[in-house]
Amino acid sequence: MAITLGPNQYGKAEVRLVTVRREGAVHHLKDLTVSTSLRGDLAATHLTGDNADVVATDTQKNTVYAFAKESPVGEIEDFALRLGRHFVDAFEHISGARVLIDEHGWNRISGHEHAFSLAGSEKRTTAVTIQDGQAWVVSGLDDLVVLKSTGSEFHGFPRDEYTTLAETNDRILATAVTARWRYQGDGIDWAASHAEVRRILLETFADKHSLSLQQTLYAMGEAVLEEREEVAEVRLSLPNKHHFLVDLSPFGLKNDNEVFHAADRPYGLIEGVVLRDDAEDPGLAWHTLASF
Numbered sequence: 694m695a696i697t698l699g700p701n702q703y704g705k706a707e708v709r710l711v712t713v714r715r716e717g718a719v720h721h722l723k724d725l726t727v728s729t730s731l732r733g734d735l736a737a738t739h740l741t742g743d744n745a746d747v748v749a750t751d752t753q754k755n756t757v758y759a760f761a762k763e764s765p766v767g768e769i770e771d772f773a774l775r776l777g778r779h780f781v782d783a784f785e786h787i788s789g790a791r792v793l794i795d796e797h798g799w800n801r802i803s804g805h806e807h808a809f810s811l812a813g814s815e816k817r818t819t820a821v822t823i824q825d826g827q828a829w830v831v832s833g834l835d836d837l838v839v840l841k842s843t844g845s846e847f848h849g850f851p852r853d854e855y856t857t858l859a860e861t862n863d864r865i866l867a868t869a870v871t872a873r874w875r876y877q878g879d880g881i882d883w884a885a886s887h888a889e890v891r892r893i894l895l896e897t898f899a900d901k902h903s904l905s906l907q908q909t910l911y912a913m914g915e916a917v918l919e920e921r922e923e924v925a926e927v928r929l930s931l932p933n934k935h936h937f938l939v940d941l942s943p944f945g946l947k948n949d950n951e952v953f954h955a956a957d958r959p960y961g962l963i964e965g966v967v968l969r970d971d972a973e974d975p976g977l978a979w980h981t982l983a984s985f
């Protein structure tokens with residue numbers, strides 16, 4: 694019996710690339726998940742561990758980021774073709790490449806120059822509790838993903854021997870809003886109220902110059918309470934979806950806040966309740982049997 698190596702390919706899966714292209718004050722966003730796979734004469738590494746012909750998956754990832762800087766990403770088909778052809782042309786033992794790209798679509802928030810919401814992931818929710826002739830209604834939304842490509846800073850935090858985070862005056866701020874708001878009063882037009890709360894959350898995220906996601910959270914809740922008297926209380930859970938500037942200096946490229954790695958974990962998780970001091974008693978509005 695002889696054992697042989699069958700078909701194989703290898704690459705970097707799911708490189709999360711976000712680019713910001715600026716046209717004056719107007720920003721254009723590209724959000725891609727890029728996977729590269731290379732094929733060719735790769736017997737040696739499988740059989741003996743000789744890596745002379747292995748284009749490291751780390752190099753493949755770096756190439757994705759560097760190419761995104763060197764010329765506009767453009768259509769995903771063109772970007773995939775550029776990447777795939779590069780690997781095959783540049784490395785003698787690489788004979789084939791497969792490049793998969795998913796593009797995540799963002800909509801501009803109400804004509805805003807640099808704030809966007811992600812198409813498609815959001816849910817509207819409600820939780821109604823009935824007890825002893827009373828009813829409590831808590832409505833909300835899940836996974837309203839928003840991003841602003843400027844208008845966000847984070848600095849002034851304490852530094853100890855474990856602190857490495859750089860201070861910044863201009864960063865991407867992105868989050869997936871989970872919001873719950875408790876209603877009070879009667880005769881509420883649920884659909885209209887939901888639409889308005891959602892609009893206020895979006896516009897406040899976009900308009901509020903942010904010194905921390907905590908400040909943005911409070912501003913979002915405060916704006917809802919200021920404009921919507923039927924809302925007694927707003928609870929927000931805001932994951933800080935970090936976008937890290939990619940260091941392109943090893944490739945002789947300057948990253949002028951244009952090319953980012955969109956990390957999925959770990960993430961900061963900023964949570965808070967904003968309420969009026971004269972709100973109706975919450976009663977059983979938030980009632981659950983288990984707290985896990």
Ligand SMILES: O=c1[nH]c(=O)c2[nH]c(=O)[nH]c2[nH]1
Nearest residue numbers: 847858904905906907933961
């Ligand atoms: O808005 C932020 N709040 C934080 O508490 C925090 N912590 C951190 O590392 N980055 C950020 N950003």
